[in-house]
Amino acid sequence: MKLLELLGYYNYWVFAITLMIGLYAVISKANLIKKLIGLSIFQSAVFLMYITMDKVEGGTAPIIQAGVEGQIYSNPLPQVLILTAIVVGVSTLALGLAIVVRINERYGTIEEHEILDAD
Amino acid sequence: MIFVFALFLLTLLVITAIAIVRTENLFVSVMLTSIFSLLMAANFFILDAADVALTEAAVGAGITTVIFLSALALTAEREKRRAGGQLIALGAVGILAALIIYATFDKPRLGDPEAPVHQHVAPWYLEKTPEYIDIPNVVTAILSSYRGYDTLGEVFVVFTACIGVLFILGVRPPEQTATRSAESGGLRHHLIPQVVGRLLVPFIVLFGLYTQFHGEYGPGGGFQAGAIIATGVILYALLEGEGEALRAVPRSVLLGLVVGGALLYGAVGVVCMLMGGAFLDYSVLSADPVWGQQLGIIIIEAGVGMAVCGALLSIFHAFAARGTQP
Amino acid sequence: MLSAPLIILLQPRGLAWAGATAAALASFAIAVALTIAVLDGQTQVYAMGGWPAPYGIELAVDQFSALVLLVVTGAGAGALLAARSSIDQQIEPERQPLFYSAWLLGLAGLAGIVVAADAFNIFVFMEISSLSSYVLIAGGPDRRALPAVFKYLIMGTIGATFYLIGVGLIYMMTGTLNLADMEARLGDVTELNPILVAAGFITIGLALKAAVFPLHVWLPNAYTHSPHMITVFLAACATKVAIYVLIRFDYMVFQSKLDDHATQFAQFLMPLAILGILVASAVAMFEGHLKRLLATSSVAQIAYIILGASFVSESGLAASAMHIFNHALAKGGLFLAVACLAYHYRDLRLDQLGGAAARMPFTSAALVVCGFSLIGIPGTAGFISKWLLITAALESGPLGWILVAVILVSSLMAVVYIWRIVETLYFSDSAKGDIAVAEAPYPMVLVTWLVALLNIGFGLFPTMPLTLANASAALLMGYSG
Numbered sequence: 021m022k023l024l025e026l027l028g029y030y031n032y033w034v035f036a037i038t039l040m041i042g043l044y045a046v047i048s049k050a051n052l053i054k055k056l057i058g059l060s061i062f063q064s065a066v067f068l069m070y071i072t073m074d075k076v077e078g079g080t081a082p083i084i085q086a087g088v089e090g091q092i093y094s095n096p097l098p099q100v101l102i103l104t105a106i107v108v109g110v111s112t113l114a115l116g117l118a119i120v121v122r123i124n125e126r127y128g129t130i131e132e133h134e135i136l137d138a139d
Numbered sequence: 140m141i142f143v144f145a146l147f148l149l150t151l152l153v154i155t156a157i158a159i160v161r162t163e164n165l166f167v168s169v170m171l172t173s174i175f176s177l178l179m180a181a182n183f184f185i186l187d188a189a190d191v192a193l194t195e196a197a198v199g200a201g202i203t204t205v206i207f208l209s210a211l212a213l214t215a216e217r218e219k220r221r222a223g224g225q226l227i228a229l230g231a232v233g234i235l236a237a238l239i240i241y242a243t244f245d246k247p248r249l250g251d252p253e254a255p256v257h258q259h260v261a262p263w264y265l266e267k268t269p270e271y272i273d274i275p276n277v278v279t280a281i282l283s284s285y286r287g288y289d290t291l292g293e294v295f296v297v298f299t300a301c302i303g304v305l306f307i308l309g310v311r312p313p314e315q316t317a318t319r320s321a322e323s324g325g326l327r328h329h330l331i332p333q334v335v336g337r338l339l340v341p342f343i344v345l346f347g348l349y350t351q352f353h354g355e356y357g358p359g360g361g362f363q364a365g366a367i368i369a370t371g372v373i374l375y376a377l378l379e380g381e382g383e384a385l386r387a388v389p390r391s392v393l394l395g396l397v398v399g400g401a402l403l404y405g406a407v408g409v410v411c412m413l414m415g416g417a418f419l420d421y422s423v424l425s426a427d428p429v430w431g432q433q434l435g436i437i438i439i440e441a442g443v444g445m446a447v448c449g450a451l452l453s454i455f456h457a458f459a460a461r462g463t464q465p
Numbered sequence: 466m467l468s469a470p471l472i473i474l475l476q477p478r479g480l481a482w483a484g485a486t487a488a489a490l491a492s493f494a495i496a497v498a499l500t501i502a503v504l505d506g507q508t509q510v511y512a513m514g515g516w517p518a519p520y521g522i523e524l525a526v527d528q529f530s531a532l533v534l535l536v537v538t539g540a541g542a543g544a545l546l547a548a549r550s551s552i553d554q555q556i557e558p559e560r561q562p563l564f565y566s567a568w569l570l571g572l573a574g575l576a577g578i579v580v581a582a583d584a585f586n587i588f589v590f591m592e593i594s595s596l597s598s599y600v601l602i603a604g605g606p607d608r609r610a611l612p613a614v615f616k617y618l619i620m621g622t623i624g625a626t627f628y629l630i631g632v633g634l635i636y637m638m639t640g641t642l643n644l645a646d647m648e649a650r651l652g653d654v655t656e657l658n659p660i661l662v663a664a665g666f667i668t669i670g671l672a673l674k675a676a677v678f679p680l681h682v683w684l685p686n687a688y689t690h691s692p693h694m695i696t697v698f699l700a701a702c703a704t705k706v707a708i709y710v711l712i713r714f715d716y717m718v719f720q721s722k723l724d725d726h727a728t729q730f731a732q733f734l735m736p737l738a739i740l741g742i743l744v745a746s747a748v749a750m751f752e753g754h755l756k757r758l759l760a761t762s763s764v765a766q767i768a769y770i771i772l773g774a775s776f777v778s779e780s781g782l783a784a785s786a787m788h789i790f791n792h793a794l795a796k797g798g799l800f801l802a803v804a805c806l807a808y809h810y811r812d813l814r815l816d817q818l819g820g821a822a823a824r825m826p827f828t829s830a831a832l833v834v835c836g837f838s839l840i841g842i843p844g845t846a847g848f849i850s851k852w853l854l855i856t857a858a859l860e861s862g863p864l865g866w867i868l869v870a871v872i873l874v875s876s877l878m879a880v881v882y883i884w885r886i887v888e889t890l891y892f893s894d895s896a897k898g899d900i901a902v903a904e905a906p907y908p909m910v911l912v913t914w915l916v917a918l919l920n921i922g923f924g925l926f927p928t929m930p931l932t933l934a935n936a937s938a939a940l941l942m943g944y945s946g
Contacts, residue, residue, distance in 0.1 A: 034149045036239040039630075040232040041156045046619060048228040053165055053207070053214065057172055059622055060203065061156050064179055066629055067195070073637045075186045094187035096277040098636070100286060101585055102191050103278075104293045105629065107362055107447070108592045110198050110206075111300030112622050114454045115596055117210040118304040119603060119615050121461060124214040126608040135612050239662065288522045292577065292589035299570045299593055303600035306563040 031072040039065035050132040052120045056113060063109040067102045074098040145185050152178050164217055169207040176200040190278045190363070193350070197366035202451055205373050209458035279440070284432055287439065291404055294446045298401050301450035308457045337378065343371035347448075361443025368444075369451040376459065390456060393449045400446025407438050490546075492576060493538040500531040500933070523643060525582035529937030532786055532930065533702075533709045534579045536793045540701035541572040543797065547912035548694040550905070551804050555605050555692045564604055568698070571597035575706050584632045584642045587710060588625065591674070594706070595621045598699055602691035613686035620673055620683045627670030634663035635718070648718050664719050668711065668733070675707035677734075677771055678741025681764045688760035693804035696756065700763055701797035705789045708767065712774050712785065716941040734775040739871050741768030746878035750885075755806075755813045758882055759799055762839070765875060766792045772868070773854055776861045782938035783931075784853035790930045791838070791846040794923065798835030798916035802828050805905035805913055815885065819893035827910050829890045831917040836883040838920040841876055845924040849931070851876065 038061060045058025074095035124130050127138050155178060159171045176199030183192035282290055347368035376385075526534065545568070556564055574594025581587045599621070603614040636642055638659050639650040651660065669680075676684040684704070688696050715730060745765035752758040766788070773785030805828040806821060807813055822829035834845070841851035851872065858868035923930060 030146060030149060033240055034153055036236050037153055038156050039239070040236040041153075041160055043235070043623070044228055044232045045160045046623065047232070049160075051165070052615060053210065054160075054168065055619060057159060057165075057168055057207070059619065060172060060199075061159065061175065062623070063626055064175070064195075064199070066626055066633065067191070068179065068182065069630065070633050071183050071186050071188045071191060073633070074188065093277070096281055097642075098633075099188045099191050099278050100281045100289075102188070103194055103282060103362060104289055104585075104589060106191070106194050106198055107293055108296050108589070110203055110451075111296050111596060112592070112618070113203060114206055115300050115303045115307070115599055116615070116618050116622075117206060118307040118454075118457070119599070119611055119618065121210055121213045121458070122307055122603070123611045123615065126611060130214050132612075241658075286522055286585075289583075289586055289589050292586065292593060295570060295573070296589065296592050296596060299567065299574075299596045299600070302563050302567050302570075303596060306560055306567060306600055307603055309560045309563065 031068070035065050035069045035072065038068070052123065052130045052132065053117070055132075056116045056120070059116070060109065060113055063105070067105060070098040070102045070105075145182065148178055148182050148185070152182065165211055165215070166208075169204060169211060172207070173200045173204040176203065190276075193363045194366065197363055197370060201370045202366055202373075202455075205370075205455060206458060209455065213458065213461055279436065284436060290439070290443065294401050294404055294443055297447055297450045298397060301397055301453050304454045304457050308461055340371050340375050340378075343374065344368055347371060361440040362447055364440075365444040365447025365449075366451060368448045369455070372452055373455055376455070385456065390453070393453045393456070396445045396449030397453060400442045400444070400449060403442035403445070404439055407435060407442070411435070490542045492572065493542040496531070496534045496538040496576075499526050500535055522586050523582040524580045525645075526580055527937065527940055528933050529709070529713065529786060529940060530579050532790060532933040532937060533706065534576060536705060536790055537572070537575045537579060537702045540698055540793055540797055541568075541575075543912055543916060544694050544698040544701070544801075547697075547801060547804070547909045550909060551694045551808060552692065554808065560604075564601070567597045567600040567604075568695075570594075571601060571698075575702060578706050578710060582644050584635070584644060584647065584714075586642075588629055588632065591625055591628070591707075591710075594703070595625065595674075598695075598703055601695045601699070602687050604695065605690060605692040607690040609686070610690035613683070613690050617683040617687045620680070624670045624673030627666045627673070629670075631663040631665075631667035631670060634659045634666070638663075644714070644717050651718065660719075664715075667714055668730075671707050671711040671714070675704045675711060675771075676764060676767055678737045678744065678764065678768055681741070681745075681767075684764060685757050685760045688763070689754065689757040693756075693800070693807045696760075697797055697800040697804060700760070700800050701793040704763070704767055705770070705793060708770055708774075708785075708789065712782070712941065715774075716782075731775045731777055734771050738768045738772035738775055739868070741765060742772065742871060742875045746875045746882075749882045750878055752882070753815050755803060755815055755818065755886065756800075758815075758886070759796065759803065762879065762882065763796060765879075766796065766839075769850075769854060769872075773857060776857050778857060778860060779935075779938045779942045780853065780857035780860055782941055783934045784850055784857045786934035786937050787853050787927075787930060788850040790934070791850045791920075791923065794846050794916060794920050795835050795838040798913060798920055799832060799839065801909070801913040801916055802832035802835065805909050806832075808905040808909070815889050818889050820890075822890040825905065828905060828913065831910075831913045832890070833887055834917040835920055836886065838924065840879045840883055843924075844921065846920045846922075846927070848924055849927045853934075 042058045042060075042062030042065060046055050046062060049055055049058060074097070120130055123135065127135050129135060129138075152175065155171055155175045159168050159175060162168050162171065176195055179199065180192045180196040183189075183195055344367075347364045347370075350364040350367060552561065552564070571594050574590045574592075574597060577590035578587050578594065581590060595618075599614050599618050602617065603610055632642070635647060635651075639647050641647050641650055673680045688700060691699070719730075742765050745761050745768065749758050749761040749765065752761055770785045770788050770792070773781045773783075773788060775781070803813065806818065806825065809825070810818060810821065838845035838847035841847040855869050855872055858872065859865040861868065
């Protein structure tokens with residue numbers, strides 16, 4: 021019981037820490053691809069937050085089994101939202117990478133300060 | 140036992156994330172990102188989110204990695220070192236993290252059945268789904284019926300990304316930077332991946348189709364299926380070379396899939412309206428509302444699967460073709 | 466009926482200019498019809514999929530959304546009408562269908578945000594509109610657009626993700642995603658810390674998207690280097706939709722249930738708004754590139770809207786709503802005129818544009834009219850919202866006079882930078898004599914003049930937007946009352 025309580029907060033802490041690791045990469049790295057990797061960590065952290073809140077003690081995945089009464093199910097709604105968010109995340113990444121590829125073609129570099137120097 | 144395992148996984152997650160940021164080799168970084176996604180998927184599974192775990196594994200660990208790699212092939216592999224500014228960023232980020240952690244103390248603890256999330260809307264879904272729609276997987280029911288409009292929006296997000304990538308990479312590359320990517324010829328000369336891969340591809344596609352049509356009963360559905368099938372085809376492309384894969388599934392077919400999938404979804408909505416219901420109200424599709432709902436969901440899921448698969452493949456080909464053009 | 470604008474916008478795709486324009490015009494017509502429908506104060510609600518509100522997704526249009534919807538669809542339709550020749554010049558024909566369908570998707574995304582009544586639905590449509598606007602901005606021939614877009618993409622995604630975190634936290638505490646339901650259930654929540662953090666995340670996230678002053682760094686470059694017609698479209702409506710969501714979320718969900726929230730909101734946003742107005746106007750005064758000058762001035766204008774909202778009063782909100790409408794008219798017109806100029810002038814730095822008025826008299830005249838509206842000269846639309854803003858500032862308390870001074874000073878700065886443009890166009894000798902005396906193609910000039918005339922029209926007869934603005938202010942304050 022105590023352990024579960026700790027784990028409950030631990031999930032949120034991991035969310036906060038990974039979120040900030042991602043943000044740190046986005047802010048401090050000069051390499052554009054590295055920035056995008058940071059962005060994807062940043063987004064995954066949010067997924068973790070949503071999924072954490074859908075867990076119900078003693079529950080199981082929200083797929084209703086016929087003939088089983090009184091089964092506790094975890095909350096399906098955050099899962100739906102995150103399914104959507106994952107796909108949105110991939111779309112953004114793909115677009116970002118396409119832009120990086122074009123930047124590399126036009127500037128010959130993917131380092132932020134070198135691009136700034138070039139103009 | 141499972142808690143210890145979860146703790147272990149979460150800690151591993153943080154370590155991986157730090158490693159991703161620390162490493163200067165982008166290739167390594169991308170590979171670690173893929174591991175990160177897998178860990179995340181395992182975590183989701185522990186937290187009872189089977190559908191999300193499947194998606195995260197297929198999309199995060201599979202497709203994202205492939206797209207990153209093909210972009211890396213077109214740019215540089217190593218990050219350049221740069222000094223300065225990092226301490227400030229670290230400080231700011233640290234403060235924010237402390238703030239968020241502080242806010243967590245008022246949150247309901249993990250798995251608390253009394254938490255507001257589990258009190259309000261969600262029980263209604265769990266209770267009414269058997270009555271209104273009668274399919275076992277509640278996630279699928281919400282995804283494609285109760286919140287079908289969101290999913291429609293999401294299909295259009297993928298669609299936008301697809302047009303976007305095609306549009307942005309649609310210009311002819313300047314001569315001097317057109318480098319040949321290593322994967323253009325495929326892994327044709329390596330015997331073992333060749334044999335194993337050949338064996339795997341049909342199974343992956345089959346599994347994708349299974350996920351597609353079994354989505355109402357078990358975890359799965361259009362997104363997962365689309366992503367898995369796309370992974371299969373990309374594997375084929377890696378083995379046999381870009382051209383071969385395009386011959387098997389030509390580009391126009393892919394674009395047709397994307398457009399067709401998106402239109403199919405919208406068309407179902409309009410048909411519902413024409414038949415006297417609200418937009419995306421599948422109940423009117425058939426005399427029996429429950430059956431109408433099921434029919435609607437199956438068609439919608441097919442549309443989603445088509446659109447996602449087509450879009451992901453088009454994006455992959457857009458990147459891959461960039462390297463091979465002379 | 467309400468979903469009709471979305472369906473129409475989402476359906477046609479992969480087609481060229483004519484189809485896109487027709488769709489945009491149709492959506493504009495629907496927006497007008499909706500506006501008439503809500504003018505009597507009736508909120509139009511449409512439940513998607515036939516599921517009732519907290520379970521399904523709901524669309525809702527009230528006076529405030531109708532006003533913004535008018536701006537969005539109007540800007541989209543107007544820019545598309547004029548776009549053809551300008552786009553022909555800037556984008557290769559084989560990529561045009563993709564470009565136009567991205568444009569339509571952007572329009573659909575923005576319209577979708579405005580009519581949505583569900584927090585997560587707003588996120589989804591926000592992503593549609595942002596992804597397509599990244600594509601649109603990157604479309605031009607200018608290579609500097611690419612880093613600009615990349616920066617926009619990073620900041621935009623962070624903004625959207627912050628918003629998502631905020632929504633998640635609120636969902637965690639209330640168990641619902643529907644905005645109205647959220648507001649109702651927030652009263653039962655006892656632990657307010659997560660809600661406060663959520664309010665912070667949502668405000669910062671949306672402020673990033675809206676380019677509120679310290680978070681605006683993506684905006685000037687993105688607007689300057691994008692294709693000219695896209696600048697028209699985005700400047701007129703993209704950031705305003707983010708502000709719309711910010712205001713709506715704050716007033717509908719937070720204001721009524723959190724004690725002291727009104728003060729915190731005002732204390733957080735008002736200094737930013739004042740700084741934004743002053744700094745951006747000052748920067749614009751010394752800017753040498755025409756498009757960048759106008760883009761920087763947009764940052765200042767956005768700050769005006771935020772300033773109005775930060776009064777937390779009915780008159781302040783009315784001023785904000787009014788300024789959303791009027792600034793779209795003025796800035797849209799200005800950028801349209803710029804697009805006309807750009808048809809013949811490759812280089813849009815001010816020192817290259819000397820004597821352009823002699824060559825393109827109609828364009829230049831329209832530019833001057835819209836510029837006056839931006840400054841807020843009586844008789845133009847801009848005057849109305851400035852006036853409302855000053856009245857609201859005076860009502861806001863003892864500090865009102867300082868705010869009035871800020872508004873007046875920044876208006877003077879606007880006079881300076883608009884005058885610099887006028888001076889270049891009319892009174893400066895041309896640097897090069899080899900450009901033929903020719904107007905831009907007539908559809909462009911025609912649309913530009915239409916917008917310029919609307920600026921005067923709504924300046925003299927502001928009844929229609931004013932009614933909507935007042936009604937929406939009353940509506941928003943009603944939630945918090």
